[in-house]
Amino acid sequence: MPDSLTREITATSVVVLATTPAATLSCADGTLLDRISDQLVTLPVRDVQVLSSGNGLSSDLRGVAKLARVSTGPVAVLPADLVAHTEALALVLEHPARDSAALISHDPSTAPMRPPVRVEGGKVVAAGSSFHLVPEANATFRGVLQAGEADLGCLAEVAEELAELAETGRLGPVSPVEAIDLLLVGLVRYGVRMRAAAIGPLHSDRVTAQSAADSAIERLSEVDESRVRLNFAVKDDDGFFATHFVSVWSRYLIRPAARLRLTPNAITGISIGLAVLAAVWFSAGTREAQVAGAVLLYLSFVLDCLDGQVARYTRTFSPLGSWVDAMADRLKEYVVYVGLAIGYAAGLPWTGGGPGGIWYLAAAAMILQVVRHTIDFAFGGAVSDAARIGSSFARPARSLLESADGGRYSVPKQGMLGLAQRMERESVLRWMKKIIVLPIGERMALIAVTAAVFNARVTFLSLLVWGGVAALYSLAGRIARSTK
Incomplete structure (x- = not known):
């Protein structure tokens, strides 16, 4: 099989959750949705599907489950209200292993859009949301996750179960903003080995208002992505x-x-x-x-x-x-x-x-x-x-x-x-x-x-x-x- 065809088969399919108002916030490239779409074009992804129905959390989760059921390669999920370096996205989407992974920061300072996680041995072993607590958290989730091909069935089951729980109100007052946080919680609790892709000095933040979006985009220019990529190439846990x-x-x-x-x-x-x-x-x-x-x-x-x-x-x-x-x-x-x-x-x-x-x-x-x-x-x-x-x-x-x-x-x-x-x-x-x-x-x-x-x-x-x-x-x- 030609290498190009092999790469096409194993490339990641991306689901962009654009169901919250922040997806339409403006930036130099149009909207935040336009910006994230332009970034994905530069990465080795097979296709991008945008969920923008706005029918609620359960609808978003069922959309993710539907794609996971039919995909023949890894599936990544990320929100359209994400302001991140392209290099940060690449840590998950361009990794040759095409494995299950979550973008995290070792900064443990949590916020409503930065749910806590615990990382051990390079894996996410516990994840939280507004409903799920994480004792001894030592990192935060930064809005991008990927399910490897072997874990697609689990992603679909988790998304469908979460959709049912949300519909019956058993998860409390969760909102569509937390869809991706809940998916990570579910995957980790189902025993999926989630590689912790640490952003290091890069930025990846979700925003809810125009002022926050402008500030987050301005912070991106403070980091030299090419230098960070070079530093990432050198193992930090070598002898x-x-x-x-x-x-x-x-x-x-x-x-x-x-x-x-x-x-x-x-x-x-x-x-x-x-x-x-x-x-x-x-x-x-x-x-x-x-x-x-x-x-x-x-x-x-x-x-x-x-x-x-x-x-x-x-x-x-x-x-x-x-x-x-x-x-x-x-x-x-x-x-x-x-x-x-x-x-x-x-x-x-x-x-x-x-x-x-x-x-x-x-x-x-x-x-x-x-x-x-x-x-x-x-x-x-x-x-x-x-x-x-x-x-x-x-x-x-x-x-x-x-x-x-x-x-x-x-x-x-x-x-x-x-x-x-x-x-x-x-x-x-x-x-x-x-x-x-x-x-x-x-x-x-x-x-x-x-x-x-x-x-x-x-x-x-x-x-x-x-x-x-x-x-x-x-x-x-x-x-x-x-x-x-």
Whole structure:
């Protein structure tokens, strides 16, 4: 199937709720409805349907349900009274995963048009409205949600149930303004995994009056959207070495790489080539060669970070690309192990080397890394499977009529899990937590420094000691999370 046709099939259909008077407020582009329509034209959406009947909340909700029933791709819902950066809309509508998501701000200051939500692990786990409360809210919903193709049936059911509840007055004095807020509440309570698309410094606000609309539009000019997009391309939760020794300057390579039309996979290929060259230099065994290999290994890791940054900047990342990148990381690391072992086994005077069991150390380091990756990937797969089963079978839907305690209270965590969560709240401890697990950035740095300054035996022993501690720490954490 041609790529263009595939994109057309999976592109998002958008429902614009233009049933409130604020949709006709004026702006430089005509009305707020005209403005949001012009923004959607610039995004990869398949079609836009405007609901403007004004027949009430239940009518709007049934219109959303009708589209969800017939759509063959993701469905997004947003209000016409929304004043937002196009880049903010793109965080939901242009994400290649085409998943279920909600636009949120980590600013927890709520307002009538900013209902509270609670975000945990990058997911919206509780959402509120004027009827539904959210204990321990830590963010606010900013007016855009999307249901992925797998969740369309749930969106339709939620919209229809909400319509019935609104018609019978069982939700209290809710108005059409709250239609999208109620949909988010319903999706979250039905167990849909809603990605929390955080706007960061961008703006996305709903307005009710002309003065508020003028003020919101004026605030948009205060933010450089292109710079924000560049900043979003750099992971904010990366490891210590990647954050402080790579991303601080690799960000300046993102735009040139995009202009040269270098794809993330092409950058991954160049990264592999540099790692192979590093292994060749390591195999020479001389000090000069070890230093050269260390420099090449560092540059290989820089490109390893850059491929993901370019993918996020151009929004061309995919599950296949992620898998290729992960496999490339393993390949590069193990090729470097072989080069180091060959160079040490040559027995050159400065290394103090010789075969001396170096291949056993190399094999042990490789096996330890395989075990560590197995722990991580197996746990990630188990969590994903549990969530998928839980949303469709194991966990029953929460009643939409629960109001006083609509959110799920967080139970204080004890033991190692509680310690890990406390570490996340402290900057220094959070970095220590990231370092102790020996992520790939720290591993590449450890290999480069020990190989350039000492020799391969020190490299492998360091990997075994630090890697062993990291494996025990990760295993204990996985067990704690699995039994919480």
